[in-house]
Amino acid sequence: MTQPPAPQSPTPERRYEHDDEISLVDLAVILVRRWKAMAVIFFVVVGIAVAAAFLLPKSYQYTSLYSVAEYTNDNGQRVGVESPASVVAKAQNLYLGQATRKLLEKHELESLPFNVSVSNPRNTLLLQLDSDAAEENQPLVSELHQQIIDSLQQDQAQLVKRRHESLERQLASAKQALESAQQSNSPSAAELIATYYSRISDLEGQLNELSKGEVTQHAVQSLSATSLGKSLIIAVGIVLGSILSVVGAFIMHFSSIVCRDIKR
Secondary structure: OOOOOOOOOOOHHHHHHHHHOOOHHHHHHHHHHOHHHHHHHHHHHHHHHHHHHHHOOOEEEEEEEEEOOEEEOOOOOEEEOOOHHHHHHHHHHHHHHHHHHHHHHHHOOOOOOOOOEEEOOOOOOEEEEEEEEEHHHHHHHHHHHHHHHHHHHHHHHHHHHHHHHHHHHHHHHHHHHHHHHHHOOOOOHHHHHHHHHHHHHHHHHHHHHOEOOEEEEEEEEOOOOOOOOHHHHHHHHHHHHHHHHHHHHHHHHHHHHHHHHHHO
8 A cells, every 4th residue: 555645843934933923822822921020111311301301401592682773765654774584694604603713712612512693583673582492501501692783783783884974965965956946946846855855854864773783682580491391201201211112122032042053
């Protein structure tokens, strides 16, 4: 009789395919066996989060506001002697770098522990300087903001002076034209006199309402901290610790299997 073929042992490929299968029960067993490692990882991560929550300094936003030099134009609108966009560009590309270098040299620092952002609030003639910094760095923030504003004021003072001189020249010219019209016997002299009177009144109003730039707020601290709160940091630490503890348990289990197979 023909004997039935002997049962063949599973090939290595099939054996590994079977071993690679894992159920939820196996996962639970792994977690139970590695509970000590999971507890250590969890408490280490949470401990780091708690330490960070209490040791990291609070950060606040410090804001300075500078009102651009302005005047009233012929349409009765208040406009800047220089556009706010131009003022922002000068502050960012010229004055900020100069002031930073001076501050670093003065205090012998390699870099500043904060940044400065320059912006123009919409529909205003204000320049806004913002810095997020720790309370201990408030004097540096105040000094840097002041240096930038001082440079702006000096530049705008020149613009105001030129604008004032231009208005005075226009006013003198209008007054001369008025005198000529008053001495004229032309039929249109009365109309010209009225026009020049109106022009002189407008120019005098622009001169009187021409205002220099001024600081309206200097490095004022925000009411609430901009850094993460202690409770939020601890909560993130708990969530992160839970995830890392589970991941760490599986990594340790996988490593133990690899090491065992290598030794075998």
